[in-house]
Amino acid sequence: MSRIGVFVCHCGENISRTVDVERVAAEIGKLPGVALATDYKYMCSDPGQGLLKKAIAEHRLDGLVVAACSPRMHEKTFRNAAKAAGLNPFLCEMANIREHCSWVHEDREEATAKAIDIVRLMVERVKKDKALQPITVPITKRALVIGGGIAGIQAALDIADCGHQVLLVEREPSIGGHMAQLSETFPTLDCSQCIMTPKMVDVANHPNITLHTWSEIENVDGYIGNFQVTIRKKARSVDMDKCTGCGVCMAKCPQKKIKSTFDRGLGTRPAIYVPFPQAVPNTPVIDRENCTYFKSGKCGVCAKVCGPGAVDYDQQDELITEPVGAIVVATGFELYTINEKPKGSPIKGYGEFGHGTIPDVIDGMTFERLASASGPTGGKILRPSDGREPKQVVFVQCVGSRAREKGISYCSKVCCMYTAKHTMLYKHKVHDGQAYVFFMDARTPGKSYDEFWRRAVEEEEAVYIRGMVSRLYQKGDKIVVMGSDISVGVQVEIEADLVVLATAVQPRQGADALAQKLGISYDTYNFYSEAHAKLKPVECATAGIYLAGACQGPKDIPDTVSQASAAAAKVMTLFSRDQLEREPIVARVNERNCVACFYCKKVCPYGAVEEKEIRDRQGNLVRVVAYVNPGVCGGCGTCQATCPSKSVELEGYTDEQVMAMIEAL
């Protein structure tokens, strides 16, 4: 006969308000196999746990049911208490009479009856629980960081400084991301490149960081501590070992009129190029789509002029597979292109704003390039259409953001601040110019942020108009901006020379595809989801994968860097141990009955099922059966539901236990 202890928690009044906890304890106490049933105000408190520990010894309990909240909340707490008292922690189960009962019912009589049923089921389950031992798996102390923007750079540097190997994978030819494109940064107006490029160099020189630029994640297998990552190193057409970065190839390339994406189409670059002069690594890439040699087979100038003979037209994409123990995802953002509706997206475009059709309507990032000393205009604010200096500039905030009717309801967080910065940069460069800002409200929570915004308004004399723009159109060489000023209730019309739209921050294209490879979740906008909005802001629900930067949601640089360091800290916490303990709630195969149809293998979302050969002593193959790798198994039970001969069962949720629970009802 079992000796089970049942502890019914009041949860202050959370449970006892609707459930008669004393009666639950009294009724359960009558069940065969229950040695003790009692109630207490706060089971999770120190005295509550003490009560449980004392009872284990006094009543020689061989199983525990704590009737309280959800196991997600306190299962660990009580299992640890059981362990401390010398009982196998997996003989302790929780009966959820709070979320599943008291919180969702009003009638005390019925709620009490339901609570008794819930506890009774768990008593039956615990009777058939087995003492399980935790599974230990080794940890590969090597991290993968996906994305080489400021988030990825910070995370990689922190982990590498702690002494662990880091693989940094960047899709573009150079690391640096969006921060390398910015001119000055708020709220201090220090030059973005000046603070960014030293960090890029640190990455390149760090002995613990292996940099893979012009590379993408092809596939991810495995689990926390033991991932296998396949990286596609795209053909660069330049041998990285031979290239000295002298730049002769770029100077001699006859194809020079290709629009530079780094300069947002304002400048041009050759077909063999580095995105910007401070690129890391300073090794060019051949843009095969635009290269004359790749298009027609003629030219080959770069190969001829290259002293070290680094240009290699025959280079192929290369796939490498690397073992890593943790992954930091830092894939960043991109700006909403408002002129066209993205394919298959519920987001609507802003055709009425003329972005893409009126050349002098640009987005915020393009303005950054105009204002940047290393930009296509050398830092002069000039109109893209005719190169004249604009005397009236209209900035429009919240383009795309906070517009539910257009498909995006969130705030992009950085636009209020960067628009204020833009008005200042403009004023500093065009002293007789006037900046106007259409805004809904200024959101400036951050250290020295509001002071910065007030400076733009009060000292730098930007005119802030509270209201939205309805339409933009070209009139001669001016752009007429029609909008409303809701604070005085009038329609306004401004004839602007340049219009800058603060377009919404969105996740990178293909963020969803990467999430599917990684097995992490994402929201309707494709921003990656953290495990808990408040208490686990950098962890993914998938163990061993962490988030940093704008891939999780719009963020400014200080927040991004903080989150990147936090993600790095989580990785280092993981790497501080040699082995990882996992809950032994995993599936086990009854090899005697398995008929090797491998339906379990087909449905396993973790890829945990393997084919196992059973051989006799002479080494002859007797049969093949399914084998569940306990290190990989996620304990979802899909195999158990699928197995036609019921030859695979999840520990703690065996058919026998579930049937016993059903029969107790």
Place this chain on the structure above:
Amino acid sequence: MNSTAQKLETSTPIDTSCYADVTDAIRKEAARILADGTVTAVVGYKAGRRAGTTMPAIVTDPAEAGGLIFSPACVNNLALYLTKAKKDVVKKGRIAIVAKGCDMRALAGLMGESQIKREEIFIIGVVCAGVKGSGAVNSEPLTTGNLARKCRECTVRTPEGADLVAGTMPSLPELTPVEALEMARLEAMTPAERWAFWKEQFSRCVRCMACRQVCPFCYCEQCLCDKNRPQAVESTPRPAGNMAWHIVRAMHLAGRCAGCAECERVCPMEIPLNLLNRKMALEMKELYGFEAGLAPQEKGPLSSYKEDDDQSFIK
């Protein structure tokens, strides 16, 4: 119910000349592959003890290949002999099997379920004008009257994917789709009527388990319905257990059963089991556009997840 004995149409004779050609081809091929060591055994049919009947045969000697036949009495689905249910056969080495189109679908299904490997078997496909239903008289020739129900709606008279296909298909007279009509009749019923229909059918079940023993897909060595710790299905022939058994059977065959109707043929109580199989197959086709056994498949719709899977059945 199984009976072709319901004489629904006037019996028109069916051209059975192809069976002799097929028999010749099987004999020649069996002798050849046994003699040259391609296979160690051939699973086929030989004449039964009574005239006009056949029985499954396993031939290992090329000299005995002459005893193999193919006739309208070759009702068995020989795919069963390649499953774990017949371990002694599988142990013989590489095996050749005589397969009608319907048997071929079972073979394809078994390949998809890792039960047999294509390279380990040699398939002698046979064209088939149909086999006799269970009520047919042995001495009678094959007619539209005594044809098995499943053969009336056969879509795989010429098997695909075999190592060799013996015979050429004769043209057939028009056949009444008895089973489809019966399906339509059941579909037209209210759920209560249908429940009553099946309750009555299953109440006759004696749990002889012949349907399980003959099914090529019931290859589990320990059937979950025989388990008693915990017991999922009552094992004695009482209404609740009977209902549970037949529902389990239908669900386990959904997306797998290719419709050889052997379960229905062997049922001593004449329960129309293939109607259930066909209903499940119809659901699979409507929901996922899937038909079992047309080709060996790694994953069927019930063991894979696609974003655009039809979810309309979730209510």
